[in-house]
Amino acid sequence: MSFSIGQKASFSKTITEQDVATFAELSGDHNPVHLDENYAKGTRFGARIAHGAFSVAVISTVLGMQLPGPGTVYMSQTLKFVKPVYFDDTITANVEITALRADKGIITLKTECANQRGEKIAEGEAVVFHENAKGGEK
């Protein structure tokens, strides 16, 4: 396996009502904007939305499964939440290598999430370690 600047990968996941309920149980985050339709109707969103952590999860999945892939060690992530994710929206995480530090095996990737309408919902940057990134572009 070798890595180079400009390499891209993506992964998509549709977020269902059940996914949000499962994540609420898993995390303890029962914020009513995610779970209470009547409450959510009164917010700026107008309906229940998924936890922001779903965008992190989808990014983490493409990093750990595809690029750089298994063996990836997450070092940092920045993420700006641009638009809400509604139930049954499909999040697509797109990642692209923007920098490589061959001496340390460190890879920087631009990380963006979009919905099924092509609207950007989150954007940021991930820094990861991968053993195979050592020694530069092969």
Next chain:
Amino acid sequence: MSFSIGQKASFSKTITEQDVATFAELSGDHNPVHLDENYAKGTRFGARIAHGAFSVAVISTVLGMQLPGPGTVYMSQTLKFVKPVYFDDTITANVEITALRADKGIITLKTECANQRGEKIAEGEAVVFHENAKGGEK
């Protein structure tokens, strides 16, 4: 409800093997460092570790449930992963308000996660919106 710089809150969650399996199903992130004990033994970690997104989830929970609490809208999060989280470790997320923009209802919080041995596992910053933050410190 009113907010002021220096306000703190925290939330703890123990991450079990079942939690990691549930999150792998939910996210699609089946990176073997989280799921395959034999594989994980051969890594720098020496055992399976939890997904980094668990730290984000625990931070999101304290923000959405306690401080600023229900009504919180996540605008951004930065997070540096300092140490791994092993199975049955307890993550405590500590958040503290570091800045308030009363004109826009925007709150900045320092976000840190520690394990049950008091070791820092993640650190970063969250920016959120909350209606009750408008108008300044009350």
